[in-house]
Amino acid sequence: MKTNYDKNYYVVKAEDMKAEYNEQGFAMTELLPGVYDGGIRSFKCFLKAGSTVKPELFADKGVILFFGKGEGALTDQDGVHPITELAFYVPNFDAYNYEVYAHEDMEFIFNIIEFNQWDKQTYDSWHIRLPYFRLHSECVQYIQSCKGPHTEARMVLCPKWFGRVILGTTRANGEGTVEKGHPAVHQWNYCVGSSDFKMSVGYKEKNNMETVNHKAGDWSFIPAGADHDLVSDPGKEVYYVWFEHYTNEKEFIQD
Template sequence: MEQKYLKNFYVDKASDIAARAQFDDNGFAKAELLPGIYKDGITSYKCFLKAGHRISPELFSDKSVIIFFGKGQGELIDCDGKHQITEVAFYVPYMEKEEYEIHAIEDMEFVLNIVEMNQSDMAAFNRWHIRLPYFRLHSECIQYIQDCKGPNTEARMILCPKWMGRVILGTTRAIGEGTVEAGHPKVHQWNYCVGASDFHMSVGYKAKNNMETVSQQAGDWSFIPAGADHDLVADPDKEVYYIWFEHYADEKAMDKM
């Protein structure tokens, strides 16, 4: 079994996650990801829904929910109608105000993140937020360019800063290259591997020559604490494809953006 805690970061392998998930009579299972590692208001679960089954996730008045659909086709039904999940996709429900339902056409895997909203988060949300509920297929999201990514690496922005409190969300995808990034001290980062991912992730502090490397495949999950340098790069003919999810540890830093 892959080591879950390394000196500079944490990993949760797809096989270990699946082993912790127990299906109920409705064809649904979930496992908390890296339980107990992050205690600043985000809890993430890997969810599994068998083909032909449906679920209506719990609604919250004081928490936001952000879902990454990583594998399997399905449908999401909400107040806006029926959304077809035919590729990697993303969903943010409207707190407790609107119910929604997920229907699996194929066996599905997705990550459900529950984000606590403190007093300042709620005040910022009430001043300005994107229109909810929010559903996007990956191919519908805007591409961006960043100097730490290879010339042929595709990056897309899903949630921009201040759209939904202190979280930011995007993707990176490439064959034979990826991201080589200096640490960002104000933002913690999670990564969810999707597609045909088979790449190397190295995390640490290059100035201290203490980078650690681990292999990453589709379905894996990782957490990089704020500040650590991180490289996520595939060998030639291999794919790097991950959803990155960031949370501002410093609320004042977010306010200054």
């Protein structure tokens, strides 16, 4: 697993994610390829209105989808799940096919997660029922000291629900998250809604924080350890999906 990075954060802007559609109206491009070799690859997907895609299935890898833009529907063995807002889906590996239909132009993130022996051991011991579909409004809210008093945070996947990943959201106007670096997890951020906020990353005690503006559709990666603030100015929105991966699988399984 990669542990030394030459930057405190990595960003790909929405305007730089090029969609090359196939004949079925679907496009897929990898996000920040080669930056992280710890077992997760993420792709931005685009689906034109009226089009359908059946995502690839994996027997030995986990998949998590974030539906960030556009309305549609996901159909699996449980039925039809309307996608009318930010939504999340975890398929049951390769047990069943599923498909996504776009009522309007859609964008979503497709994450592929390697399951090593520690992930498998945790999963075999206890996990959520799959497939798992949730609209954002159905996810439970949580309170965290690093977030502003009017910041809404929701939990999508709790620790050990699905291997070594955890997943949630943060949304606010004029505030957000001011967080000390966490060496236990790497973090990705997917900006949604009307996002227009500043992300500052570095080490405050070294006075080396770097700042980048984030808007809807952007994607960023913060290696484990760095301090990070994700905050909007008054009248502007900070709204992002945070996606984390534990760095030490042995300690994770033993906790």
